Amino acid sequence: MTGQRGYPSDLSDARWALIEPVLTDWRVKRRQYALDIGRPPEHDLRQIVNAILYVDRTGIPWRYLPHDFPPHPTVYGYFARWQQDGVFTQLTRLLRSLVRQAEGRDGEPSACVLDSQSIKTSANVHRADQGTDAGKRIIGRKRNLGCDTLGLLLTVLVTAASVSDTAAGVTLLSRIAAAHPHIRKAWVDVGYRTTAIEHGARLGIDVHPVQREPGAKGFKVIPRRWTIERSIGWLMHHRRLARDYERHPHRSEAMIHLAMIDLMARRLTGEATPNWRGT
Template identity: 70%
Template sequence: MTERRPYPSDLSDARWELIEPVLTDWRAERRSRALNIGRPPKHDLRTILDAILYVDRTGVQWRYLPHDFPPWETVYGYSAKWEKDGVFAQLSGLLRSLLREHEGRNAEPSACLIDAQSVKTSTSVPATSQGTDAGKKIVGRKRSIVTDTLGLLLAGARAPGRTPAVTPFDAVVCRGRQGGVARAGAGVCRPSAGRTEGSRRAGGGMRPWRPPGTLARRRCWPGAGG
């Protein structure tokens, strides 16, 4: 079979080297659970991921995936399994940690920023999936994000209208060097300088902090759609 020409969305060798162990371990673990029964995998994991990145980058429907990739049903199946098994979240956390260390930060953030935004939807969107934000006079959905202070995404959610999109944020906490914890919904938080080591006040050790522009920059990244 002729080797396909690369697309701009394809992974570079250096990027693939970073994430290849995660995907290889995932495939090996699934094969072990199946007792290695059945046909061996036919498609290369890197090609599968390149196909997923192509769809993500171009926005084409799965059925319109170019023929030089594996069948769209196969690619979609891998994408759904990786989403269900938390592989994408694992890769996101890995790359975020590497980037933070490259910037001279700790791998895990000690502060997070939480914000929400009301987004208009089209008239073809089902009414059950949207609502009305009376304060901003917007009919659509509310989307929320949690980032670190570099603007790197920690979590995201969307909900109809004025409904707070907090479900994924229940597990997102900001942990200070002294062990302080502030739950999502606190707005912006960072460790309090007055917190003494060994203190165990529930939910304490955090104070409001507003670094300029971080969330504003992060807001430019999502698409315009709800």
């Protein structure tokens, strides 16, 4: 790609080098089955990623993309295809392994932490995909996250806010057990009931609820669980995640993967992640 970096969200050369092989391989494989195989690609992959990151970091609607990016239907089309083809999941797995190895850890985790975040939705989210979290008094969706002990994303499940942590936790544990067979321990909050704990035991995962100290008042750091609470805070650096704007839950999950991909790539290259609140 030629020209100067136009926006703070644009990929640096170092971050692009981390993800470029995966995207190039995806394009090569996809074009093997394309009808216009002799036609060269019209859009630069790096520009497409920059446009998607711009949406994720700024929170703008797709149709408000600046005109120096490719057309917004094209950008969203790539975003949707990458979600469908598991590209974001693949990049998350690759970068997580690299970050863990850089921290002196094994590439595959042996323990995880589960938690959820209820979030309000925008007007374009269908009523059937929303619900009410009575405890937090939020009408919208719930992001159910599974992270390793460094706070790096393992899996995410977006549901209506009315879905209980226990029900979502069963699905999270199943996904984690299938994708990460070395995991034998999971820390959760007390909202995860017996059903999730017993399901974890059947999968060979010891699910251990961690609660606040009795009588504690105000903010307290809760052992083990603080790592995933921090991860949720990291995700809020991406303004698109301050509210759930995605019409489909699986697109919402892709946005969370994208935010974590951006964070891990910056961590590997030593680049800061500016906070949108002060800009």
